[in-house]
Amino acid sequence: MNIEIFNTYSKTYENFIPIDSENVRIYVCGPTVYDFIHVGNARPLIIFDVLVRFFKFIYPKVTYVRNITDVDDKIIIQSKKNNENITDLTKRTIEAFTEDAKSLHVLTPDHEPKATEHIPEMLKIIKTLIENKNAYYSNKHVFFSVSSMSEYGSLSGMKLDEMIDGARVEVNSLKKEPGDFVLWKPSEKGEMGWESEFGYGRPGWHIECSAMSEKFLGKQFDIHGGGLDLIFPHHENEIAQSCCAFETPFMAKYWMHNGYITVNNEKMSKSEGNFITVRDALRRFSGEVIRYSILSGHYRSPINFSFESLNESKSALDRLYRCSEGFEIDNNIDQEFLSALSKDLNTPLAISRLHELAKEFNKGNRLSGQLLKSSSRILGLLNVSSSEWFTKKDQIDEEKINNMISERNKARKEKDFHLADKIRDELKSIGVSIEDKENETKWRLD
Ligand SMILES: [Zn+2]
Structure with missing residues (x-):
């Protein structure tokens, strides 16, 4: 090659x-x-x-x-x-x-x-x-x-x-x-x-x-x-x-x-103070999502970091997991996928090939699902079984946070301050801080 x-x-x-x-x-x-x-x-x-x-x-x-x-x-x-x-x-x-x-x-x-x-x-x-x-x-x-x-x-x-x-x-x-x-x-x-x-x-x-x-x-x-x-x-x-x-x-x-x-077009760095630690990001997304997000840009190009892009990566990975369910890793790696990596480690091209394989699988081509599962390991993706992936409890998504916040607001309205505080502490334990404004509750990662 x-x-x-x-x-x-x-x-x-x-x-x-x-x-x-x-x-x-x-x-x-x-x-x-x-x-x-x-x-x-x-x-x-x-x-x-x-x-x-x-x-x-x-x-x-x-x-x-x-x-x-x-x-x-x-x-x-x-x-x-x-x-x-x-x-x-x-x-x-x-x-x-x-x-x-x-x-x-x-x-x-x-x-x-x-x-x-x-x-x-x-x-x-x-x-x-x-x-x-x-x-x-x-x-x-x-x-x-x-x-x-x-x-x-x-x-x-x-x-x-x-x-x-x-x-x-x-x-x-x-x-x-x-x-x-x-x-x-x-x-x-x-x-x-x-x-x-x-x-x-x-x-x-x-x-x-x-x-x-x-x-x-x-x-x-x-x-x-x-x-x-x-x-x-x-x-x-x-x-x-x-x-x-x-x-x-x-x-x-x-x-x-x-x-x-980059974060808003500025280089993410300690000295700029615009950084998000891996630990903080891991509170909301699994390492595989962060990994996917980083690999979806070519390594020599700048990539912009945002939680929205991690959300997109999460959905994209969900698609790949759905199409590789039940397959075990073997030594068959897709040739087009390898050829993408051989061109100056073009991971975005390799990832788009994985999505093509997912599409072919959806059309009924079972071999494509097998190739998808086995090829992904070269990128360090699809590391767990699909059932494990979809039952993972440690992925905090925005929807879940928003639900917890509305539950808390409801409790406050009903003057159940014990429950409201309990939810606040729960959010705190997953690294989410909340701030009550007049009409809404804002949240951010610690
Ligand atoms: Zn050195």
Whole structure:
């Protein structure tokens, strides 16, 4: 099967030819564990999970690595804010992340390395970079010297002056050039850190991924993935570190980046404050609905998040479940469906093929129902039996909430405040807050 991928590095569609067809190797940047993930963070998890499921169907072996960033300034700041020690914070957040990923039917990667468990590997690379004159020590810090690498900027296409004008690089008087980035920095006593020949300190963010990808996938591997916002500086810097330390012409053969999830045309992000955590979304919709919604847009395009679109996804999934009732998964996958995925992982096209199969089933073609059930698993959809799906109690839909609210209003009218409060508490327990206005009751998710 010919698989086409849009390579961010070459900015063109390329045929996917693995370095070793016996073992396709994929690395994706995982979460920084300081808080619950939001729906925007869920997108790369789901997209690359589908890529891996698809490749596992095509190739004899796929090794998938998704790291966990458990040392970072954001974590230090959050632990102070919460008055919680760092290990407790990261442990709790990793557990919540694992739970969320499971709810979204994201399979566990082959390796999920933690940054804090790979400090010696990072220090080794930093040492090599200094020896190779790609990095320098400056007052307890080690910086990568971007001018030491002539190809620096080739992934993002950013010119050094643009990076500085756009203030995308941190200005620091210890740097020789403003574009240089930190590999190691000092930690205060009592702060998270490790002893090293550069002093007590901690690694920069970028160096983690160079160290962990090499450990589990080797100096060069097939696909490196992540969100669009990681192209610069994170991925640019990963390439610089890996290629200069390992003396290789490339780090990953193909670079894949997913687009943003937006809310009212603004990127969903922690800093914008317009985010919905996966946990909150899961109170109203099952993980499979969220997954369907994310896969119904092409991974490189922005998609707008709304509860209305989740409602539509729920109805669409209901249709697919109705047409696959009673079928068990087998190894027959629909060819048109596979061919859609082979075109730069075109999941919306693959999903529309599933709906075609559903239509054919409704016309009496039983084979189509079978193909629908078996093919869906590559997208991580139709994970339960149809009867289980339709009896699921944990899906809170708007209709149900509205019914509960009118029941409560009726109780208030009849001065049954005990019942009214009971319903309010019930709503609260599923994450719905209500506010009584003059003529109506408004509700929102907490
Ligand atoms: Zn990374």
